[in-house]
Amino acid sequence: MDPIDGSKPLCFYLLGAGGMGMAPFARYISDQGHRVYGWDDFISEERKQRLSFIHWQNTIPPHCDLCVCSSAIDPKHPLRMAAQRVCPVYLRGMLIAKLLHSQRLCVVSGSHGKSTTVAYLIHFFHRSHLPLNYLSGAEFQSDAYAVGCGKYKDAWTVLELDESDGTIEAFSPAVSVILNTDWDHPRHYPTKESYQKMFAALAVRTQECVISKEVFQPSPMKQLAIPAAKTLLEENISAASAAFHYLTGKTVTANDVQSFPGVKRRQEVLLQTQRFKVVSDYAHHPSELQALWQYLGVGKNNVSVVFEPHRASRLKCFLHEFVRALKRCSQVYVHPLYEAFEAADCNEKSLLAALPNGRPFGQLNVSDWVSQEQPCTLAFVGAGKIDAYARRWVEQWIHAVVSFFSSRGLAVKTHVSLQNVSMMGIGGSALFAYEPKEVRDLQKVLKGCLQVGLEVYVLGKGSNVLIPETRWDGMVIFLRQPFWTQCEFLREEEVEKIEKNDNDAIDTFETEGIGDPQFGLPRYVRVGAGMLLPAFLDRMEAEGVGGFSLLEGIPGTLGGALVMNAGMGTNGICDCVQQVTWMDREGNLHEVSRKNLQYGYRSCETLRDGIVLSAVLRGRNATTDRVQQERMEVREKREHTQPKGKSLGCFFKNPETCSAGKCIEESGLKGARVGDALISPQHANFLMNMGAARFADVVQLVQQVRSTVHEKTGIWLEPEVRVLGRSWEDIL
Ligand SMILES: Cc1cc2nc3c(=O)[nH]c(=O)nc-3n(C[C@H](O)[C@H](O)[C@H](O)COP(=O)(O)OP(=O)(O)OC[C@H]3O[C@@H](n4cnc5c(N)ncnc54)[C@H](O)[C@@H]3O)c2cc1C
Structure with missing residues (x-):
């Protein structure tokens, strides 16, 4: 009797079970309640674990009803022959046709x-x-x-x-x-x-x-x-x-x-720095190569390829078409043929002989690709083992970059998780990360990044950055070392110098009403970019220096706060600045005084592309009690209006005519939810992660908020929050 009559769960033994033909089939029959055993001569431990619904064993299980072979299994494979003695043996395609016919x-x-x-x-x-x-x-x-x-x-x-x-x-x-x-x-x-x-x-x-x-x-x-x-x-x-x-x-x-x-393996980007992209693709037919070239911009862009021909019969039949396609790339590294159990009467040598831009695969040297002057792409292409090779090659490239930095005395980390770095609790990883010890160290790492072509991103407390779940292939800089969290009052002679140079600033300070006019004379304090605002405020309170209550309850670092011009309402920290020291991406130092600092609502134009190192802020003499009282008032107000939990504070900037929170609330969006991303019922401009929200959930909710608010009010809300490695224009 045919065992596949659908009346009872069966015991299957799958040969070649790890391949992409068999693994989906194994999952399908396992979901249907059948027992699935399997074996694969070429499977890694890691892949076995990913396919854990298969019982892996290299013996035929007792009471096996059916053995299914992938087309890559040799008819004389000992397990196939052993199975033939105890149960029917099918080719995968034939069995699927039988199973699915109804x-x-x-x-x-x-x-x-x-x-x-x-x-x-x-x-x-x-x-x-x-x-x-x-x-x-x-x-x-x-x-x-x-x-x-x-x-x-x-x-x-x-x-x-x-x-x-x-x-x-x-x-x-x-x-x-x-x-x-x-x-x-x-x-x-x-x-x-x-x-x-x-x-x-x-x-x-x-x-x-x-x-x-x-x-x-x-x-x-x-x-x-x-x-x-x-x-x-x-x-x-x-x-x-x-x-x-x-x-x-x-x-x-x-x-x-x-x-x-x-x-995976379909235009899959394995690495993407500012100037270097590595792609893996399954193309193994000349038409597929041409389609891939179109995607990669061959002809316009500098694209080199590592090509693994697949099956001698295909290579022989389409040799001229392969040569015509491959000739269009800058360089071609020809990998040995993937035979796929065919006798090879044509191989990579035939291709190499016909390719003017061809090189043997052995000449692909990872160290040649560490630093690029011009943007270029390296594509690993083929249907055989080339993808696994490409992944290993990328890891070797990463090690080569680490060695590049360590030869300059910089201990760069790789694959650093960013999930808990963003206060939203969402995030993938950074390919490289570094914590400079002081200014010189920062300069060196920036110069190295320029040479390798790595984008640099400084992360503070992550209280205003949304991080995608993917890997970001740049260098994240953390200013966490003690040097960056210093906080000291200026010496008398420094204060004199400032006041001499900056009389109008003092006048502006008086008239702008920053802080409480009951406070006394200005006090100047130099603060490192990595210092957390709550720690800074505690220190100022202890020293009896007021004028910073607009920063109360903002969880970020000084650097992040300056770049975002964080604050309350239309006031921001830049109003308290006397001087900022910052570094450009080439490692050059700059100082900008209050007079020349250009800033606006939740942004600081002068610091847009810079890295803040420190700032001199100006407060006012007061008493600890007075400062404490002022802080308490702001804190109490926040506690009543703002929700607790994982968020990035106010998500959208206030439009000119009204508050973003009010627009969202009046559009009926309080409590709107996508997955675990929620518009807070307490404060409509707070987008919360209620547990396991994903980047895509947040983006979808942002889109929903924007389109609904636009429909109701005609206003397009702009996010205040930044996104690591991407711009909102691209996302929305
Ligand atoms: C609960 C909560 C309440 C909040 N309340 C307020 C509020 O009342 N007012 C307000 O304005 N904001 C508020 N925020 C937002 C946020 O705290 C501020 O924008 C904060 O200043 C960001 O600092 P950060 O160190 O966390 O920066 P990050 O979030 O780490 O980074 C923000 C941006 O600054 C850049 N950056 C960070 N450090 C540096 C540096 N040293 N040099 C150059 N660039 C740098 C980053 O690259 C990024 O583009 C709130 C956030 C939360 C979670």
């Missing part, structure tokens, strides 16, 4: 772009909270979704349908998306016509609808056209959107497309 099945097929299209479809279903069973063809970046899902009864099942081994012929789905029919797999389909015939036959077997830009003969039951697009990626998105609409009746939005988390 399901509402939508397949995505074609020569290029299947995995990306399937991934977009999965993402669109998730965004719409609609159930979907699926077997994807690639892993999502940052593990956004599982590789497979078989949890839902009566839902659509979406499957990436592989045509390479002929098992496609066993499928008669309800819906087929046929992306393109560029001849490939010449070993199995010896002519272009035989390849195209195979897709035409699938179209005929399709029971409800074919979605394709090709026209098939004989005509399928029903055909929908994929709207034309400029690039392969756009074409994949169009195909996924058309399929989503057909399967659900719903339309995909721009937000659905923008929020796509990306798939």
Whole structure:
């Protein structure tokens, strides 16, 4: 009797279970309640752990009902032969066809772009909270979704349908998306016509609808056209959107497309500094290379490639097309051929011989790529082992950069988590981070960053910075060492000098009403950029110096406060400044006096691109009791109006005519929520992380607030909060 009659849970043994063909299938059957055992000769411990729903063992389990082999398993593999003695053995494709024949099945097929299209479809279903069973063809970046899902009864099942081994012929789905029919797999389909015939036959077997830009003969039951697009990626998105609409009746939005988390090995950016980008891509056919070049801007940009040819039969059949595509890159490092169990009568040497810009792979030296004068991209391309190599290469590059800095006496850290650095409690990591000990040290690290092409970002207390969950490939600077948190009153002669040079500033100080006029004479204090404002205020209170109550309750550092001109209402800390010492990105020191400091509401133009080192602030003589009382009043007011918890304070700047909080409240948005991101019911300009909010949740809530407030009031609110490595213009 056929064990696959759906009546009882089965015991499966999967051979080659770690590959991208098998892992989604394993997840699918595991979700359906079957027991899944498996083995893979080439799997890492880390991947085994990620696929922990498979019981890994290199023996056939007792009571095994079925063995399933990936097409990469040799027919003489000892485990395959052992399985044949105790149970039926299937090729993966054949078994999937059998298992899914009674399901509402939508397949995505074609020569290029299947995995990306399937991934977009999965993402669109998730965004719409609609159930979907699926077997994807690639892993999502940052593990956004599982590789497979078989949890839902009566839902659509979406499957990436592989045509390479002929098992496609066993499928008669309800819906087929046929992306393109560029001849490939010449070993199995010896002519272009035989390849195209195979897709035409699938179209005929399709029971409800074919979605394709090709026209098939004989005509399928029903055909929908994929709207034309400029690039392969756009074409994949169009195909996924058309399929989503057909399967659900719903339309995909721009937000659905923008929020796509990306798939591994598909234009996947493994490293992105200011001048150097490393990309991994699965392209292994000349048309895919050309599509990738379009994405990378080959011809316009400096792009070099590390190419691993995949299968001798493909290389031999399309050698001229490969050469034509690869010749367009600056340099090509040719990796040894990935044989994929074929006899290799054509290999990388044939390609190298024909490529004027070709070099053997062994010449790819990581130290040659540490510092770049001009922007350049290095793409690791192929369907074999090249991706794993690319990831190792990036780690080697990171070590080479660390050595570059350590040879200059700078102990730079790598992969530093930023989640707890932002007071929002959201954040990925910084590729590099450094805590300079003093000014000279900071200068050295800035110069090094210029040479390597690393962007620099100074983080204070993180009380006004939203941090994406991805890795940021720059250098984060923390001014935490004791040098940066000093606080000292100016000596008499320094005060005299200041007062001599700055009579008008004193007059302005008198007339602006900063602090309480009952306070006495000015007191000047030099404060390091890394000093926390609450600590500074405590110190001033102890010394009986007033005039800083506008900073009460602001959790940031002095540096962050100056850059943001933090304060209360329209007053900000820049009003209390006498002088600021700052450094530009080249490491040059600058001093700016109060007279020349340009600042406005929650911003300081002069310091926009600078790094604040210290500032002289001016307070006034008072008594500790008086200062304490003033601070208490502000604190009490805050406690009544502001919520406690993870936030970045007021999220939006006040528009000229009203308060942002009032606009949001009057637009009915108090309590609005996306995931764990919430508009505080207490103060509508506070966007809270209630536990596990994600960067994308916050962005979605910000979009919702902006569009609703605009609809109701005609005002576009501008975020006050900054985003590490990105601008709001790009995000919104
Ligand atoms: C509960 C709460 C209440 C708040 N209340 C107020 C308030 O009443 N008024 C107000 O104005 N703000 C308020 N904020 C926002 C925030 O505290 C201020 O903007 C603060 O000054 C930011 O300082 P930071 O050290 O945390 O800077 P970060 O958040 O770390 O950085 C903010 C910006 O400053 C830059 N930066 C930091 N240090 C330096 C440096 N040394 N040199 C150059 N650039 C630097 C960063 O690169 C970033 O662009 C509040 C925040 C919270 C969480």
